[in-house]
Amino acid sequence: MNVDGVEDGGWELDPDDDAQAAVEAVGRQLKLWREAAGLRPAEFGAAVGYGENLIYKIERGVRIPRPEFLDKAEEVLDAGGKIAAMKKDVERARYPKRIRDLTRWEAEVVELGAYGNHNLHGLLQTKEYAHALFEMRRPAYSPDKVEREVAARMARQSIFARTPAPALMFVQEEVTLRRPIGGTMVLRQQLEHLLDVGKLRNVEMQVMPTNLDDHAGMGGEIEILKFGDGSVVGRPDDQFSSRLISGPKETRILELRYGIIRAQALTPRESLAFIEKVLGET
Known part of the structure; x- marks a missing residue:
């Protein structure tokens, strides 16, 4: 059984998150079900296998209950499917x-379309690579925040299973293939993953060699998203916000720059061979 201080039955909720009301409502409902069953927080915690401190936090709406926590609460409180819902x-x-x-x-x-110059694009990362990246953030992330960020990044990769499949284009700087984020074995697994992803029919993977003397990507990372209605937006690499650039002048500049970057990089076939070469050297 987990003890107080080990709160892996829930995630921290950012204070300014607009989902706060929903989490608080769930917490109130759980408290009502617990009280109706005649269980004190410590007793309920023992029954579901989590610490009393976590029960209080979930009921106050400051922790997000995990699906497995709700499943266990459903079983213990015999809620007829209402808690699981x-x-x-x-x-x-x-x-x-x-x-x-x-x-x-x-x-x-x-x-x-995305160009990355200091680490691999989030859609391309393995779980181990992403975990290592978040662990090296400064100021340091809490273990809970690292886990939450990694889980979110992995969930985004469902884009590869979409039907119809979107066209996905990635240009990565050579250094992102060589920097041993997480250690040699993590890097090897990451390179193997890149080879697998790069062979998908809707994916174009390109490498930008370090020794290139003319480079249109010196202004930093680029990401361009195009939608079915013809609209185009750009997304800057910003850990503090999710704002998009949608002005026609700005997006036109990004598209121009990205087109030149793709032309300067190795072709997709050359790039896969390059990644295989780096893997052999790692």
Whole structure:
């Protein structure tokens, strides 16, 4: 059984998250069900396998209950499916707001183009690589926040299973293939994953060699999203917001720059061979 201080039955909720009301409502309902069953917080915690401190936090709406916590509460309180049904209410709060927004946009794109210059694009990362990236953030993330961010990043990769499949184009700097984020084995697994993704029919993977003397990507990372209605937006790499650039002048500049970057990079076939070469050297 988990003890107080080990709160893996829920996630921290950002204070300014607009999903706060839903999480608080679920907490109130759980408290009512617990009290109706005649259980004190400590007794309920023992029954579901979590600490009393976590029960208080979930009931106050400051922790987001995990699906498995709600399943266990459903079983213990014999709620006739009513508690399990709450999983839908907290689902959108499970990931940070900026990631929920980004996931919604990525669910609607028909074409996505991205250029990365210091680490691999989030849609390309393995779980281990992403975990290592979030662990090295400064100021340091809490273990809970690292786990929540990694889970959100992995969930975004459902874009590869979409039907119809969107066109996905990635240009990665050579250094992002060589920097041993998480160690040598993590990097090897990551390179193997890139080879698998790069062979998908709707994916174009390109590498930008370091020794290029003319480079249109010196202004930083680029991401361009195109939608079915013909609209185009750009997304800057910003960990603090999920804002999009939608002005025609700005998006036209991004598209021009990205087109030149793709022309300067290795072709997709050359790039896969390059990644295989780096894997052999790692």
